[in-house]
Amino acid sequence: MSENESYEQSTVSVIGLGQMGTRLAQAFLTAGYTTTVWNRSAAKADALVAQGAVHAASVEAAVATSPLVVVCLPDYTTVSDLLGPVAPRLSGRVLVNLTSGTPEEAASMAAWAAGHGADYLDGAAMSGTRLVGRPEALFVFSGSPEAFASHRPVLASLGNPVHLGADPALAPVYDTALFGMAWGALAGFYHAVALAGSAGVDPAAFAAVATEHMPFVTSLMADHSRQIKNGHFPDDDGTVEVHAAAMEHLVDTSRARGLGTDVPELIGSLLDRAVATGHGSSGIAGVIETITKGERNA
Missing domain, CATH: 3.40.50.720 (NAD(P)-binding Rossmann-like Domain)
Incomplete structure (x- = not known):
């Protein structure tokens, strides 16, 4: 040297x-x-x-x-x-x-x-x-x-x-993308803690189970990234319509327990737009089409 x-x-x-x-x-x-x-x-x-x-x-x-x-x-x-x-x-x-x-x-x-x-x-x-x-x-x-x-x-x-x-712009792209992803996950977690708390569940006890669930969620990211790249969205993990109905149930349950519904309503709106623009029978990763094309309800 x-x-x-x-x-x-x-x-x-x-x-x-x-x-x-x-x-x-x-x-x-x-x-x-x-x-x-x-x-x-x-x-x-x-x-x-x-x-x-x-x-x-x-x-x-x-x-x-x-x-x-x-x-x-x-x-x-x-x-x-x-x-x-x-x-x-x-x-x-x-x-x-x-x-x-x-x-x-x-x-x-x-x-x-x-x-x-x-x-x-x-x-x-x-x-x-x-x-x-x-x-x-x-x-x-x-x-x-x-x-x-x-x-x-x-x-x-x-x-x-x-x-x-080599493109210097990639770091800030990842920075903002990952920040948004983290906040999406945390917002879902905070709502989930509130919902479980309405049933008397301690936040730490819920978090212990939630962190055991996360490897499944990250495995979906890996699998769905391949689906997005291929432009093919099998319904193995449920269709957009199925998830839209489940999200509506989450909104109703949350409202019945006196909780704010901002988070599930936001996600529900995305799912509803995907259904309205013809992606209802696609696997849930098909929601990417609604996001990338900026599709909105008529």
């Missing part, structure tokens, strides 16, 4: 020390990487310095110190405002942007970085802040495959780094 390669594998800079940025820096430090940090409010670096981080006096110093520069800021505008004046310093470095934004912003930032001689990775932390630094923390990245391969050991100190492809 050359001296330069050793340097690349042991040094990282983190710009932005909010809740997530601080956890990122801590994970790098715990993994043994020399970690330089910078934040607009300098006091936020104090605790990290006490843990062994190096406090950069400026953004320019933070960028110049490391071949791998990780930014985690409120928005892409802030990233541009901070890095714009020091853009020449990015040449030959890898910029990893863990700031939440849109696919269009990611593509624009990647082009900007390339224009200043930097490789670019857009990314998203998909497991919140609590799991950062643990193997089960999912981080998705997209952009330069070479940059990802070169710095994967450093990024792996954050958790499980998954490279989605």
